[in-house]
Amino acid sequence: MCELYELCGSSPELVFSPYCWRVRLALAHKGLDFVSRPVRFTDKEALAFSGQKLVPVLRDDATTVHDSLAIFHYLDERYPESSLLGGALGESRLRLLDQFIAQDLRPALVRLLVPRVLACIDPLDRDYFRQSREKSLGMSLEAFADRDAGQAQLARALQPLDAMLKGQPWLDGAVPAAADYLIGGFFFWAWTLGEQPWPEDSPTGDWFRRLLAFCEERQGPVQRATHR
Ligand SMILES: N[C@@H](CCC(=O)N[C@@H](CS)C(=O)NCC(=O)O)C(=O)O
Numbered sequence: 001m002c003e004l005y006e007l008c009g010s011s012p013e014l015v016f017s018p019y020c021w022r023v024r025l026a027l028a029h030k031g032l033d034f035v036s037r038p039v040r041f042t043d044k045e046a047l048a049f050s051g052q053k054l055v056p057v058l059r060d061d062a063t064t065v066h067d068s069l070a071i072f073h074y075l076d077e078r079y080p081e082s083s084l085l086g087g088a089l090g091e092s093r094l095r096l097l098d099q100f101i102a103q104d105l106r107p108a109l110v111r112l113l114v115p116r117v118l119a120c121i122d123p124l125d126r127d128y129f130r131q132s133r134e135k136s137l138g139m140s141l142e143a144f145a146d147r148d149a150g151q152a153q154l155a156r157a158l159q160p161l162d163a164m165l166k167g168q169p170w171l172d173g174a175v176p177a178a179a180d181y182l183i184g185g186f187f188f189w190a191w192t193l194g195e196q197p198w199p200e201d202s203p204t205g206d207w208f209r210r211l212l213a214f215c216e217e218r219q220g221p222v223q224r225a226t227h228r
Contacts (some may be wrong), residue, residue: 001033002059002060003058004036004056005022005046006039006056007041009056014119014120015192015222016117016189019184021188021189021192025067027219029082031082032075032165038215039055040125040126041121041128045079049064052066056071058071060074067093068185069182072085073183079141083177085177085178094179097179101182101183104153105157105183109189109197110150111153112145112147112195113189113195114141114144116225117129120193125206149196154197158204161207165203169207169210191224193225194224218227
């Protein structure tokens with residue numbers, strides 16, 4: 001059976017990384033069972049076998065793959081039924097979509113979610129999280145986190161999703177596939193941290209509810225952090 005190494009918070013059941021959720025959704029798509037191997041930010045030894053330090057990492061018998069898009073590619077090669085990517089052209093377009101996500105949706109959500117990540121991770125991970133993120137952001141987490149700016153940025157990032165989802169149930173058309181999981185992973189990030197910063201009553205809100213139901217039907221209830 002596949003093993004999925006994925007980021008967890010202070011409780012091992014609280015898995016929240018957007019990239020790991022992409023892979024959970026892709027495994028649901030393929031109908032593959034997996035064993036979750038939760039790792040905290042600073043559990044780098046648990047990932048040493050993969051030759052790098054980031055999750056998700058998928059172990060499937062003797063094969064180890066890291067990086068969400070590389071895992072999508074692997075799953076389509078190894079389990080060709082119900083394609084995720086739709087071949088080389090689909091894969092190339094998905095990589096382009098991933099660039100837009102990195103420019104648009106991701107920074108909007110980072111602004112909104114940074115305080116929740118800090119609250120939900122293991123206290124032993126907090127210094128590492130702060131130092132590594134402040135280095136890449138070039139400012140303190142407090143200076144970067146900005147609810148109003150994040151909401152405005154998110155509203156802009158959601159416009160193309162709402163436009164697509166007015167005319168079809170899934171981003172990939174009549175049935176969900178890689179684009180839904182690529183973007184959906186970021187919605188699961190917010191959701192598992194106990195947030196829902198998108199309007200519930202919107203095409204995107206309806207789509208997320210469908211995606212959550214799709215996932216929970218196959219993998220059971222999704223654990224969410226509670227606000228204390
Ligand atoms: N491009 C990678 C990104 C992986 C990534 O950034 N993973 C984060 C989890 S959100 C991680 O492992 N962070 C650990 C760390 O920062 O030390 C993918 O798509 O899988």
